[in-house]
Amino acid sequence: MDQIQKCPFCHKDALFSRELCPNCGYASKWEERGEPDLHLDANCKVPAYTEVLEEHMSQPQKRGRLLLALSCGMLVLPLLAWNAVNLCLCMSMDSIGRLHILSPLLLLCGTSWLSWKAWGGRTWARVSIGALAAIAGAAMSAYAARPPYGREKIASIAFLASAVFSIVALYSAYVILLSKDIMDFMHLQARHCKK
Numbered sequence: 001m002d003q004i005q006k007c008p009f010c011h012k013d014a015l016f017s018r019e020l021c022p023n024c025g026y027a028s029k030w031e032e033r034g035e036p037d038l039h040l041d042a043n044c045k046v047p048a049y050t051e052v053l054e055e056h057m058s059q060p061q062k063r064g065r066l067l068l069a070l071s072c073g074m075l076v077l078p079l080l081a082w083n084a085v086n087l088c089l090c091m092s093m094d095s096i097g098r099l100h101i102l103s104p105l106l107l108l109c110g111t112s113w114l115s116w117k118a119w120g121g122r123t124w125a126r127v128s129i130g131a132l133a134a135i136a137g138a139a140m141s142a143y144a145a146r147p148p149y150g151r152e153k154i155a156s157i158a159f160l161a162s163a164v165f166s167i168v169a170l171y172s173a174y175v176i177l178l179s180k181d182i183m184d185f186m187h188l189q190a191r192h193c194k195k
Helices: 059-092 095-119 123-145 152-178 180-194
Strands: 004-006 013-015
Touching: 059 095, 059 123, 059 152, 059 180, 095 123, 123 152, 123 180, 152 180
Parallel strands: none
Antiparallel strands: 004 013
């Protein structure tokens, strides 16, 4: 908070990152500036320069924010990659391959929407995305557990991919459904959304 001082020219509080005042543009030295007031504005809000500096979250809520972002990201990013691969395959193939692009696209849209709602503090979205991640992880585990058929090179790649993504999905489901830090963060988000 030492960077916030009162400008000697415009007499307003300013966040000085260099010698220039962001309000009036005049240069002043450290010694010429006064102590900031840090008063609320007419709408009873903190000044814009202190919004970034003020932190209303506790440490568990910060951990919950990070865990929710990472867990949802680990679910959305593979679906995004799957859609990118399908799009490339669809552009290089005839119209026969275009039938298989709809289900990954719907999965991506649904998972992104549920992640957005969970980020907004909706408990039903957290439970839904956690349950869907658990189901997807169990399905991929079952796929990885069955013996490979067909060409061995493709079967080994499919086994490796399904094994890795089943672990990712099951871990994400575990974290989303059982982390108390995520629940604390979501309660905070729900309170902010209601205001």
